[in-house]
Amino acid sequence: MRFQSTTLEQRKHHVRDIISSFDRTTLPLEFRGDIFARIDEEQAGRASSEWTRQGDLTGTAMQWGSHDPASWETLNRWQPASPRARLFAEKLRRLFEDQFQKYEDLGSIPGQRTAAGTRASLGQICDRFHKLAEATIIDLKFRTEGHAHTADVLLDVLARVCRNHDEVAEVRRSPRTPTAGASEAAETSLYHALIHEPAPGAPDFMLEALETINELSPRTLAARSMRQRLQTIDALLRVRGSPFSYQTRFSSIVNN
CATH class of the missing domain: 1.10.150 (DNA polymerase; domain 1)
Known part of the structure; x- marks a missing residue:
């Protein structure tokens, strides 16, 4: 250039x-x-x-x-274009991993050991997840190469969020309500907060970023390895009983 x-x-x-x-x-x-x-x-x-x-x-x-x-x-x-694209994807993965770790730590930090404290902290984590996804959309529109690196990160993150529904640890339940049932635990899962019942006005998590990849680099998600991962996520969303609108929009990405 x-x-x-x-x-x-x-x-x-x-x-x-x-x-x-x-x-x-x-x-x-x-x-x-x-x-x-x-x-x-x-x-x-x-x-x-x-x-x-x-x-x-x-x-x-x-x-x-x-x-x-x-x-x-x-x-x-x-710093030529190709290494920069790879470095961006690596950085994006680290930033998402930081948020997953913060989620894992919920309930173990003073001030978060109540149901209210956990919900507030989870809200902040989810907000950061959305902001990372939004930043990715802007980057995809700017960057002309390396979309496969970014797609790899996005699919890993989305799959992990979907699986998180089954991985809610006891530490994220309020110690003041030791008999809390599965429904309360589910409310603290990333899957529940980002996909199943997001905050009012929140966008469909990760979908616009994946749609942007399909628009700008159609072959990226069409690769066999990518399609297999998309189909796995699609199955997880169906098993979880995800909102119909989310499933429909995701299916259009899979079948693009």
């Missing part, structure tokens, strides 16, 4: 993707929003000395890479 053939808006997204790939925990969408917002045509017309931010290497690299052809080419040599 050449400097002259791109717009400033394209370059700022591209440069942020490159530099954020060196950060193990921050997705491109969430990386240095303060600097990203400053990069515009007005800044491009300033003296180049103003693009340098003392004490801020990443901010300086983002600004110079967006405005200066030589800096643009240097950054692109640092």
